[in-house]
Amino acid sequence: MLLRKTEQTFLIIACLLLLVMMTVMCLETFLRYVFRSPIPSYWDLVQEIFMPYIVFLSIGFVYSSGHQIRITVFSKYLPEKINKIVLMAGDFLTALVFGAIAYGSLQRAINSSRMQEFASNIYGYPIWICYIIVFIGSIPLILHLLRAAILMKHPEPGTHDK
Numbered sequence: 001m002l003l004r005k006t007e008q009t010f011l012i013i014a015c016l017l018l019l020v021m022m023t024v025m026c027l028e029t030f031l032r033y034v035f036r037s038p039i040p041s042y043w044d045l046v047q048e049i050f051m052p053y054i055v056f057l058s059i060g061f062v063y064s065s066g067h068q069i070r071i072t073v074f075s076k077y078l079p080e081k082i083n084k085i086v087l088m089a090g091d092f093l094t095a096l097v098f099g100a101i102a103y104g105s106l107q108r109a110i111n112s113s114r115m116q117e118f119a120s121n122i123y124g125y126p127i128w129i130c131y132i133i134v135f136i137g138s139i140p141l142i143l144h145l146l147r148a149a150i151l152m153k154h155p156e157p158g159t160h161d162k
Contacts, residue, residue: 006140010057014057
């Protein structure tokens, strides 16, 4: 229940950030072509703030709702029991990979904060905020993957953890 509420909150934040990003991009395009005065370094904000936050805040919800990318070329020809084993192994490996990504990004965020690293663009925001979201957003995905692997129950497209 807490996981579901957390990922719903993350999804709302990601949607709001997507709306802000689209607004900034439209404004930048308008200013660039109408007034020949674009927003300086806006692409840095898109790459380092908006996109990572949108992707990692929504990744747990995408998996739990069954809308992740699936490659079914071979799995549809395998027996159901073999398919379950392959999915379980894939979920454990994916959880392991995202665990490593989360750990690495947390270490990078801590080091960046200690060294007081700031972006080299005109906004000068602290770099650790670009890394910490990878850690925070990976946690719901890792929990969903481990639950799916242990219970051998995978979310189907169009459902959300019923």
